[in-house]
Amino acid sequence: MRARVFVTLKPSVFDPQGTTVAEALHTLGYASVKDVRQGKYFELEIDAANSEEAKRIAREAADKLLANPVIESYRIEVDAAQAEMAR
């Protein structure tokens, strides 16, 4: 089963990389892009009985390693179609 983990800096934390990317986009003429926040994306292949278990494992992985709770938050998606097939 595949879990996708999206890690981003918390809204209160300044993101120098995202700001620089936004400035580059402005240079390219994309004035409509108001803000960019850069983050990390992980795909976890998990041997789990159901999507709830996969999500629980992904959450533990994010809490313990993938994200630093001081500066980052995360969001998890478990591939529903694959989860159905696995059943």
Added chain:
Amino acid sequence: MKFAVVVFPGSNCDHDAQYAAEHVLGQQAELIWHKDTSLRGADVVILPGGFAHGDYLRTGAIARFSPIMQEVKRFADAGGPVLGICNGFQVLLEAGLLPGAMLRNANLHFHCEHVYVKVEQTDTPFTLACSTTRPLSIPVAHGEGNYYAEPEVLARLEKNRQVVFRYVDASGQPTAAANPNGSLNNIAGICSEGRNVVGLMPHPERACELAVGSADGLVLFESAVKAVSERALATSR
């Protein structure tokens, strides 16, 4: 007395730290591989600068799982003096031995230059021989030294006098221009609540002999020697 310098895959200031302790100060200093499980009776532990595990995931994020870190934590919990320099500071943050986290330098530049650092607290094992009036001239070399902590954590650090080092100008003022990376409150280094764990971004080990431009960093190592001998005296009484 004996220094232990932990070597992670990607550490690159390990030999500089060993050199400062062994050749400049005439103490014992042993390099200890990160997979070792013993600090071999060391009195002081140094986590050196570099790029442990290639800075993969986040700086210091993987190093915190190295087997030796269990021992470093035990040593720190027992009051042993631990110094994290640059990447070593980042490892201490990820390991939870010090509060806060590092962000990319605010202007995204990798800063490699001499800066002025003011020592504000002398009741740590690495600053007890320092002067709080004359700023130290020691180099920084990092891309992620932008110290961040949540407002309440930052307030607690200031209240508990855990901010040990601050970036200042030549006259000792913590100005925005003197801050190389955008770190909150110009923080260059902090200590634990117990004051025995100290982390800083500047590299004192790279400024221990006048031949390399400055010997201002040596006082941190001298402080550690003094702290250990005073501790030994106190326990033998």
